[in-house]
Amino acid sequence: MPNEQKPVNPVKLDANMRIPQSATPSFNWYSPLEQPFHLAGFGWLNEEKLYRRLPANPAWILPEAVNSLANCTAGGQIRFTTNTASLAIKVKLSGAANMYHMPATGQCGFDCYIGAPGEQLYYGTTLYDAKQTEYESMLFTNMEQDYRSITLNFPLYQGVEEVWIGLDPAAQIGPPAAYDRNEKVIIYGTSITQGGCASRPGMAYTNIVSRRINREFLNLGFSGNGKGEPELAHILAEIPDPACLVLDYEANCVSTENLQATLPEFICIYRNKHALIPILVVSRITYAKERFQAQLLQEKEDRKQVQMRTVKQLQENGDANIYFYDGSNLLGEDAHECTVDGVHPTDLGFLRMADGLTPLLKKILAD
Structure with missing residues (x-):
């Protein structure tokens, strides 16, 4: 008899596709709403402290769908400098990944770029169980303790209710490089x-x-x-x-x-x-x-x-x-x-x- 066909599970077969389960270092956790972190991409953040792309109570009535989609955090960024050797992130989403033609990493994940303006290079993406609405993910660990400019990009197709940045207890944090112009x-x-x-x-x-x-x-x-x-x-x-x-x-x-x-x-x-x-x-x-x-x-x-x-x-x-x-x-x-x-x-x-x-x-x- 021919071999019975069984479902293929690449995550079990390829270690590179598994969510890392390494021991979590001890972190100090910070809100990016506080100095010296800089949040970009949210036009009304200073007044409302919400990760939202339109005002919560606009003077003009928003179409219902637009009002909902404004909670998607596309274009949001967390910017700062640090000499931490390890960087983690804790996230509370408004919902779980649910798109058939877009990866959960794009819909609900954060990704990390390292480098000064014009020199930013991709480093990694949050890896987590896509069925969950809260996750903690290591972005890098065991790096040299040099100062680096960090940019974390928010999810594109889901809301973020809370986000916390985990750094080594002894790590120093500074503001990001200034924009060329403020407009x-x-x-x-x-x-x-x-x-x-x-x-x-x-x-x-x-x-x-x-x-x-x-x-x-x-x-x-x-x-x-x-x-x-x-x-x-x-x-x-x-x-x-x-x-x-x-x-x-x-x-x-x-x-x-x-x-x-x-x-x-x-x-x-x-x-x-x-x-x-x-x-x-x-x-x-x-x-x-x-x-x-x-x-x-x-x-x-x-x-x-x-x-x-x-x-x-x-x-x-x-x-x-x-x-x-x-x-x-x-x-x-x-x-x-x-x-x-x-x-x-x-x-x-x-x-x-x-x-x-x-x-x-x-x-x-x-x-």
Whole structure:
């Protein structure tokens, strides 16, 4: 008789895929809400002390889905310097990992980068039982006791109720390196902006660009719900010290007609508060099915033309600080190999998006 087929469990067969069970060193635990830690990516943190991307009680009524998705911590970062030899993290999530096409490490995990601005290198990701909503994970241990700049990226698709940083009892902690300028880059968009479906938080394109441009980035991507509502324009206009606003919401715009109505209004609302702040309008990336569905390709072209005409008209009316970028160029000629489901980028897709947008954002910010 042939051998009976049994389920394959790679975690049991490959030691490199197991969650480490090493003895936990003795740590002192710190809240990143306290000095000298610096939290980035949460525009209302100073007032509310919440790991949340929009105000808890805004002056404008939020759509219910947007209000919920604002609790996802995409783009949040913990920054500090330390000479600790070991670094751990304790996390209490709002819910467990539950996505079929995105790893738990991206949805609910933190990842760690080491290095000064412009020199940050990936070190590791939290490893834990993805069925749990509370976990403790070692990020590194037995390192030389040299001072290092640490950046920890928050989960992309889940809320974080509590987070604690574990350091050696004798370790010293200092503030991170200062940003080149204090103004923030604000990126409003869709699930792609939010980071779906990166394998870990640091690979969302907003986080990649933040490692190349030493500014604070606010990720305001809302999965399935970046629709250009005027309420969101009013709320974004309240964020102080903006450096640039990126509008990347075509993929959720509902219809071409809706995009034609919402885009000029969104820009007008923002311009009433920020007359000279650069605005970059980015059309959506290429979807895999476009090669097979002419209607989908034509829809993308129609919507791209809407965005191009809107920007051109505003430029002709005297707005010298508004720009358009054709997002269909971002993934390259083999765009069909850059997504997990034909729509949402893999790490490769996000890296290519960052490669395309970084030089343009650098130029806009420099100007």
